[in-house]
Amino acid sequence: QVQLVESGGGLVQAGGSLRLSCAASGRTFSRYSMGWFRQAPGKEREFVAAISWSTGRTYYADSVKGRFTISRDNAKNTVYLQMNSLKPEDTAVYYCAAVTGIRDLVRGAEYDYWGQGTQVTVSS
Numbered sequence: 001q002v003q004l005v006e007s008g009g010g011l012v013q014a015g016g017s018l019r020l021s022c023a024a025s026g027r028t029f030s031r032y033s034m035g036w037f038r039q040a041p042g043k044e045r046e047f048v049a050a051i052s053w054s055t056g057r058t059y060y061a062d063s064v065k066g067r068f069t070i071s072r073d074n075a076k077n078t079v080y081l082q083m084n085s086l087k088p089e090d091t092a093v094y095y096c097a098a099v100t101g102i103r104d105l106v107r108g109a110e111y112d113y114w115g116q117g118t119q120v121t122v123s124s
Contacts (some may be wrong), residue, residue, distance in 0.1 A: 001025075001026070001084055001085045001101050001113075002024055002025060002026045002029075002032065002062040002112075002113040003024070003025040003026075003111055003113070004022055004023070004024050004025075004096050004097070004098060004100050004114065004115035004116075005022065005023050005115055005116070006020060006021065006022045006094065006095065006096050006108070006116065006117060007020070007021050007022075007023070007111075007118060008020040008100060008118060009094060009118030009119045009120045009124075010119075010120070010121070011120055011121045011123065012086055012120075012121070012123070013085060013122070013123050014122055014123065014124050015085060015086065016084060016086050016122070017022045017082070017084045017085075017086065018083045018086065018120060019080055019081070019082050019083070020080065020081040020083065020094055020096075020118060020120070021078055021079075021080055022034070022036075022078065022079045022080075022081075022096030022115055023076075023077060023078050024077045024078070024079070024098060025077070026077070029074055029075040029077040030053060031053050031100055032053050032054070032098040032099060032100055033051065033052045033053045033054075033098070033099050033100070033103065033105055033109060034050065034051050034053075034070070034072060034079040034096060034098055035047065035048075035049065035050035035051075035052065035077055035096065035097045035098075035099070035105055035106075035108075036048040036049045036050070036070060036079075036081045036094060036095070036096055036097075037094070037095045037096075037097060037108055038090075038092035038093065038094045038095065038120075039092055039093050039095070039117075040089075040091060040092040040093075043092075045108055046061065047059075047061050047106045047108065048060070048061055048064055048068065048081070048094070049064065049068055049069075049070040049081060049109070050070065050073070050105035050106065051070045051071070051072055051079065052105065053100075054102070058070050059105055060107060060114050061106075063089075064083075064090075066087045067083065067084050067086075068081060068082065068083050068084070069081070069082040069084075070082075071118050079096060081094070081096075083120070086120075086122045087122060088122045088123065088124045089121060089122075090120060090122050091121050091122050092120060093117040093120075094117060094120050095114055095115055095116075095117045096110075096114075096115045096121075097111035097113060097114045097115070098111060098112065098113040099112050099113070100112070110118070
C-alpha cells in the first residue's frame with residue numbers, strides 16, 4: 001500500500017509559479033512511477049506529467065510542455081511538479097498518482113494509488 005499526500009496548491013496570478021509536492025509513504029517509493037493529473041470543474045481528469053521509476057524519463061501533456069517540470073527525490077519519497085507561467089486554464093484540482101511496473105504513464109487507469117488532490121487556482 002502507498003499513501004500519497006499532495007501539498008503546495010493555492011491561488012496565484014496568471015504568469016506566476018507554484019510548486020506542488022506529493023509525499024509518499026512506504027519504503028519502495030523508488031520503484032514507483034509517478035504521475036500528475038488534474039481535473040477542472042465540469043471536465044474530465046487529464047494527464048499532466050509523469051516520471052518513470054526505471055528510466056527517469058519524463059512525459060508531459062502538450063498543454064504544459066515548457067512550463068511544467070516533474071521531478072522526484074527518492075530519498076524524501078517525494079515527487080514535485082514545478083509550474084511556471086501559469087494560465088487561468090491551469091486552474092484545477094491536481095492529483096498525484098503512483099504505479100509499479102512498465103505502464104502507459106499517460107493513462108490514469110494505469111495507476112494504482114491516488115492522492116486526495118490539491119486545488120490550484122490561477123486568476124487572470
